[in-house]
Amino acid sequence: MNNVLERQRAAHEDIERLEQAIVDQFMQDAKTHRERLHAEHTMDTFLTRISEKSHRLYDLYEDQDGLRQSEINALSGSSEFSEFYERLKVIKEHHRKYPNETVEPPEMEFIYLNQRKDESDDDELEKMFSGEEGLGRYFDFNALHAQYINLKSVKKLDYLQYLSDFDNFAQLYPKSIKSSPEYKAYLDSMVAYLRSFFERAKPLFDVGELENRARKEFEEAWDEGRVSGWEWSTQEKPGEALFCQKQFTKQSVFDGHKNGKKHIKAQEKLDAGGPKTKEDQRKATAWKETLIIRYADALSDVREESKANVERKQALTDKERILEQEQEEVEIAEQESDEEDEDRIYNPLKLPLGWDGKPIPYWLYKLHGLGVEYPCEICGNYVYMGRKAFDKHFQEWRHAHGMRCLGIPNTRHFHEITKIDDAYTLYEKLKKEGVQEDFKAETMEEFEDTEGNVFNKKTYEELRRQGIL
Incomplete structure (x- = not known):
């Protein structure tokens, strides 16, 4: 039926069924990241439909054209019985005209949507993400990193360093480039990517609330000159400090500057309306930087995984x-x-899994000391579980990289040394005693072939000359 009251009733019913469909989706046990992501996108679709129907329902209750009130008056007036039979006649006439019309119960639609999971859904998820993103587990900053490298006057960072510091706008990006078109295009690309990542990887996250809260805090900080990288002295007026491109520590120096020709000329341009646009551009740039910082904070877990x-x-x-x-x-x-296999492995102690995919016996776990933590400060406070993994890590890449950063050779003398201060102390002692080994390229420099085999330089050169490699 096309009357307003029936449309209101149908909208309320659809909203209730959508809410129940969301509850049913939450109750399903998603075992993999792919299943959880599919469930979140399904719930996001339901929430969008609830929002659309709620807006329509609100418009019906507003009753700007008066149709709803006229229907209520017709049903509650003196001719309510005639109105009732008139509507009943319309319904009977419709079914007489379309006797074989099939009617599917409304609840079947949501049951089908909750249970449907086929290859097309997986294809849709795959199309949302690049291969580097791993279905929303990691960032793909390769294009942004290329834009960053092409900016003038910035410190050239490798991809890993860029992941750690891309939102350090106060120190990483010099002020001399912040008014350039390239930098603004770079910020636009960063904002667009992070916003898109939220929509694809975390569809249930309320990005709008985050942006509104960030905007309110930014406006207060900007008026007080507290935005990181855009601070000005409290003795200065924001407009005067910005269009002159200078900051003053003393009031007397600032007063003298205001009487200068350069400041007066800049003030005239400001009154004419030119530099105000420039000031607004600075504020827009600062806002984008602040927004990127808030996005990065909300996605800190994805950054660490990346x-x-x-x-x-x-x-x-x-x-x-x-x-x-x-x-x-x-x-x-x-x-x-294994999707149809609902048996879950019982592992309350969170023991490591063996070759058969089942938890190893607890006695074996205790025998190998896998519950004992061995932190290493040289490895960035990385924690190794078990003595075997701890002993092995001294010759692995993480520890070798840490020693290289400290400027200390990773020789056998530093085995069992995990503290940075202890490593420096032992290194100084070895240098004084003359025990430090001289570096010999032939025996100590390592080379790796295409199959991953490692040789010293002398052996590698001999095998290469013989055509073995």
């Missing part, structure tokens, strides 16, 4: 990368084949 993923990939050889890709394909196939 950094760990980049570090792990840097330590892999080409052969290991190929094996990893094949292993990911196998894991996806196993997940799809």
